[in-house]
Amino acid sequence: MNRVVHPIEQESFRRLRARLDTSRFAPLSRAVVERVIHSAADLEYASDLVLDEGELAKAHVALHAGAPVVVDVEMVAAGITRRETVCRLRDARSGPGLTRSAHAIRLAYEEVGPGALWVIGCAPTALEELLTLDASPALVIGLPVGFVGAAESKAALRESGLPAxxxxxxxGGSAVAAAALNALLYTPLSPSEEKK
Structure with missing residues (x-):
């Protein structure tokens, strides 16, 4: 089923492309960069985002094949408009050395196992916890926001070697994290991807 794009969204992307040349990005990277910029009206994401087209391509296939999508908070889930997500924050508890967000990631991993797409837009501790698990993710969208731990947790993600x-x-934040996932959801599989 094709997605119907509202005229306001079409005009927004036209204006974005008039202000920023995104043609240097490979197709999936361009989709992610543009959708993240669109979600925040922040052109600086074009130079701030770190992504790899090959990793995105593998995650794109996994996503369209039905790989689970795990989110750290309900705000991220609310922004993902065409896919069910797993969020265990309501079931999580904090404890000594463990935030509620980190516990929620543990609970979600117990539920979905390896191969999921993880979308973290709020809590740096959720991203830090994911890095301690043997999650073998299809992709980690790690875009938590904040002055405490956010940049550091994202640096640790990049250093981990996980597809990200x-x-x-x-x-960062919930809206941009959801936008990055939506970019992959909204991009149909190519004929060569469909054969995989």
Whole structure:
């Protein structure tokens, strides 16, 4: 089923492309960069995001094949408009040395196992916890926001070698994390991807 794009969204992307040349990005990277910029009206994401087209391509296939999508908070889930997600924050508890967000990631991993797409847009501790698990993710969209731990957790994600979308600065958040996942959801599989 094709997605119907509202005229306001079409005009927004036209204006974005008039202000920023995104043609240097490979197709999936361009989709992610543009959708993240669109979600935040922040052109700086074009130079702040860190992503790899090959990793995105593998995650794209996994996503369209039905791989689970795990989110750290309900705000991220609310932004993902065409896919069911797993969020265990309501079931999580904090304890000594463990935030509620980190516990929620543990609970989600117990539920979905390896191969999921993880979308973290709020809590740096959720991203830090994911890095301690043997999650073998299809992709980690690690875009938590904040002045405490956000940039550091994203740097640790990049250093982990896991397939990822992250950014260098402290900015991020639920809307941009959901936008990055939506970019992959909204991009149909190519004929060569469908054969995989």
């Amino acid at each position: 979308v992250s950014n260098v600065s402290e900015k």
